[in-house]
Amino acid sequence: MNRIVKKRRLAPNVCEYVVEAPAVAAKAKPGMFIILRVDEEGERIPFTICDFDIAAGTVTVLVQEVGYSTLKLAQVEEGGYIADFVGPLGRPTDLTEYKRICLVGGGIGTAVIYPQAKYLKSIGKSADVIVGARTKDLIMYEDEFRKAAKNLYLTTDDGSYVRKGFVTDVLKEHLEKGEYDCVMAVGPMPMMRAVANLTKEYNVKTVVSMNPLMVDGTGMCGCCRVSVGGKTKYACVDGPEFDGHEIDWAEAMARLGAYKATEKEHVCRLTGEKR
Numbered sequence: 001m002n003r004i005v006k007k008r009r010l011a012p013n014v015c016e017y018v019v020e021a022p023a024v025a026a027k028a029k030p031g032m033f034i035i036l037r038v039d040e041e042g043e044r045i046p047f048t049i050c051d052f053d054i055a056a057g058t059v060t061v062l063v064q065e066v067g068y069s070t071l072k073l074a075q076v077e078e079g080g081y082i083a084d085f086v087g088p089l090g091r092p093t094d095l096t097e098y099k100r101i102c103l104v105g106g107g108i109g110t111a112v113i114y115p116q117a118k119y120l121k122s123i124g125k126s127a128d129v130i131v132g133a134r135t136k137d138l139i140m141y142e143d144e145f146r147k148a149a150k151n152l153y154l155t156t157d158d159g160s161y162v163r164k165g166f167v168t169d170v171l172k173e174h175l176e177k178g179e180y181d182c183v184m185a186v187g188p189m190p191m192m193r194a195v196a197n198l199t200k201e202y203n204v205k206t207v208v209s210m211n212p213l214m215v216d217g218t219g220m221c222g223c224c225r226v227s228v229g230g231k232t233k234y235a236c237v238d239g240p241e242f243d244g245h246e247i248d249w250a251e252a253m254a255r256l257g258a259y260k261a262t263e264k265e266h267v268c269r270l271t272g273e274k275r
């Protein structure tokens with residue numbers, strides 16, 4: 001059992017959870033993730049390690065409520081317990097060989113770029129950060145990024161906050177000036193694909209964090225398969241971060257949506273509940 005030490009709502013459908021997990025915190029590195037179960041019957045759901053505190057023995061995750069298990073998690077209050085919290089899983093990201101880095105986050109992708117921004121600052125290599133959201137209420141961690149980023153650029157699709165437009169609009173202006181030698185983009189797949197297509201024109205190394213459906217998270221079930229440079233990779237053990245110019249985006253997007261129709265129709269055999 002793992003205790004939720006702190007819970008904070010960041011956006012209408014996103015909460016930050018600070019979870020007691022000393023063994024995970026001790027080995028966590030930016031880019032890695034955990035798999036949790038809300039209760040003993042719960043499914044295993046993966047979340048990126050957004051922050052960690054070795055001294056306090058805590059790990060922070062940002063969770064967007066999109067379906068059955070994330071809504072179930074939203075019902076657990078601060079001070080409450082979840083059944084388990086396993087990790088750290090996946091491979092850490094190392095961007096330290098690059099000099100001029102831009103981190104681009106869309107929506108919940110904030111959870112992945114924040115630990116990178118914080119780490120790069122701690123080693124004296126502060127990165128530019130571009131964060132985009134559909135609307136003002138969905139911009140998260142603005143204060144945290146103001147502290148961690150070299151420059152912070154914000155965009156909203158509807159123009160309700162700072163600049164109207166997409167993250168790619170801002171990124172393009174900087175790429176035109178030759179400002180970056182590495183871009184890391186994390187967010188919905190269409191956004192990561194758009195960034196990768198753009199950076200390819202400028203021949204700038206691009207890292208993306210893939211979020212395929214996962215089951216075991218240990219490389220055995222094959223569910224999280226991604227084609228990268230014509231080779232089969234497993235996001236849970238080989239990733240979740242890969243070269244954005246090498247991903248087969250059409251396949252990755254088709255795989256993510258493969259169960260959408262079934263999910264809509266699914267009636268749980270155990271509870272009779274329609275999900």
Ligand SMILES: Cc1cc2nc3c(=O)[nH]c(=O)nc-3n(C[C@H](O)[C@H](O)[C@H](O)COP(=O)(O)OP(=O)(O)OC[C@H]3O[C@@H](n4cnc5c(N)ncnc54)[C@H](O)[C@@H]3O)c2cc1C
Binds near residue numbers: 111211240
């Ligand atoms: C390595 C990794 C890291 C992740 N990090 C985070 C994170 O930091 N914060 C966060 O909020 N979410 C993260 N996710 C996505 C998160 O795991 C899913 O949103 C969650 O499992 C959905 O569970 P559910 O039962 O609530 O939704 P379901 O009822 O299973 O699904 C609801 C809807 O969400 C879609 N969905 C399910 N799983 C995913 C997925 N992996 N990616 C995109 N859409 C999905 C379904 O197709 C469906 O349309 C991550 C996923 C991976 C693989």
Ligand code: FES
Binds near residue numbers: 213221
């Ligand atoms: S989740 Fe099973 S192989 Fe990656």
